[in-house]
Amino acid sequence: MAQKEMRALGTAPHHAHEPFMQQALDAALQGHRGANPLVGAVLTDSRGAVLSVGHHRGAGSLHAERDCIARAQSSGISDFSGTTLYSTLEPCRNYGRTPACTQLIHEVGIGQLVYGAKDPTANTGGADILTEAGVSVVAGVMAADAEALNHRWTAAQKQGRPFVTVHLAQSLDARIAAADGTSQWITGPESRTHTHTIRQRIDAILVGTNTAQVDDPRLTARTPDGELAETQPLRCVMGRRELAPGAKLTQGRPEGDGWAQLRTRDPFEALLTLASAQHNGFPVRHVLVEGGQSVLSAFVAADLVDEIFAYVAPVLIGTGQDGSARNTLGSIGVETLTDAPRYGLDPADGGPVTVMGDDVCLHLTPKGAQ
Template identity: 35%
Template sequence: MRRALELAEQYRGRTSPNPIVGAVIVDRAGKVIAEGAHKGPGNKHGEAEALAKLGGKAPGGTLYVNLEPCTHQGRTPPCTPAVIASGVARVVIGSQDPFPGHGGGIAALRKAKIKVDRALVAESDAANRPFLTWAREERAAFTLKAAITLDGKIATVGGESQWITGEAARADVHRLRDLHDAVLVGVDTVIADDPRLSARLPGARDPVRVVVDSMLRTPPSSQLLPRKKGPRTIIATTSRAPAAKENALVKAGAEVWRFDAGTKRVPLKYLAMELADQGILSVLVEGGGEVHASLLASGLADEVVLYIAPKLVGGPAPSWVGGKGIRKLAEAYGLTFEGPPVLVGEDLKIRAVRKIR
């Protein structure tokens, strides 16, 4: 199963709205005889690709796949009938597919007298967190990312923020952008830093850019706007924003999404749902602190990735989480560390995920 997950991981950021899926088939003696992975919408699913390498037949074999074989007809045929027809004696599955109309593969396999086991369930669920979030909550999944000092600051008291972390950490951020469907920032970050939000690595592809901007303060000259050839850029705003500003941003290549939720702020829950409807399931959030705070308060922060530099700045410098804060520790946002800390150059990278209560 670990090999199936490795195969699936090769196509992270390329399969949405589909999950990442890898498959390994072994013969009766336990020898690997075929492997496969889903490469993106319209391509064979992982188990179907592996079976195709064997002419669709694997009598007496065992199939390892990190997601329950599907039973629905989409752009490609359902996988479960092909698995049954292959003659495999056993299927080992990671995650169950909770998406309405997709599941049922486990029951169908058992009905066909094929032995079904589960393995590496937690690891498989973590690998497809965006897909499972969409299936269960009908929204995109958000990863909050920040580069901070040891005392949790994202800039000095004078506003200087470039660069807190070293080159290796910044390169790793570009890798994260490549692996997510979109990268999101607040308008204050756009005004302060004028970021490109691109993935500047060999072979990388730029994610969709999303700006949360309730009054359309994004300058039409911003580097992240696509003009005629850049990556897709979405400005999420409210019905209160001036039409003239929308026209200027549209001329610069942006899509403007207006939300009317009766508040002064962009309703992040509805934005999350609309992104998922557009097939954008994984979103890397790069600040600022108010956006991070709003996502945490809305229960939309699914993962946190922090790059911690061995530096201290002190004073009332800005933190990576803004907002009003909380008064009682019992009200703190609960997270669970996922994996050990990792040194990236001179900086420390830590990951944590939302604690499910």
């Protein structure tokens, strides 16, 4: 592309870039939420033809921009002059588990960057680095959509806490146990297998002391054939009661330091404690909360739930003869319907509604998020 044409494209109205940014937003939804934001990227040539599309697949994997460039290179493209890279989020300038994207964008010779949302963290500034390096930068294209995409991730970053995913396994009438306390298994094997895939990509898993005592869970991540997965989460119990000697979650792999007790009933305090911890050599930035009722209710009441996987089994439990049964949630401070927290269907990570055997999994995120 001639220099004059590059300047013209760089000063084009935002709507001229929107079709490519929308494609990047759609690509971002193929990833899963957690420690890192959802990000999508699209690379076009000087005529506006799409060369490659990439997205981020989670902590430790290629960032969307690197994935997009790698896909272009694998298709035989080596000359990136005249190309435009679209990214839903301002490219990073810091070196974490992967190198800075700004460095690669400059090294391969991409002529123009168009991005949606500005990096909301202290690592912002990638666009300025690229501008100084001579790359044409267009900012804020479909910014509202790009910001909504990671609404709750941004909230977690601003609060200095890990991203929180909640696991709900319940009956049609929102029970997590029968009147006699039995709870295994309400949902089927397909739902449990999906839960274990989530356990493999989180940093920590958290339950309350009552769940630890009654269910005596291992809280490990397992493969579909029942073997321990290579990567295990930090197993956490929130509460002040002592655990029974030999509790299963204190055993397993990794041995010894693979579990922790958070001696508090305050969910935000527990998250801040985890935010300052490390597991497997990395900070704890994604926590899966699996129950029980008191812990789940505390997280919901404190507006600390960023994502929900609700597995609903086709079974009705009711209340029992004496009217007792355990609901998924207890009191969350709602006295009138207008105060009830509302959630929207989340199109990311496989979609908002998935049939898993006889169960239905609802993927939800608080209203206000994409």
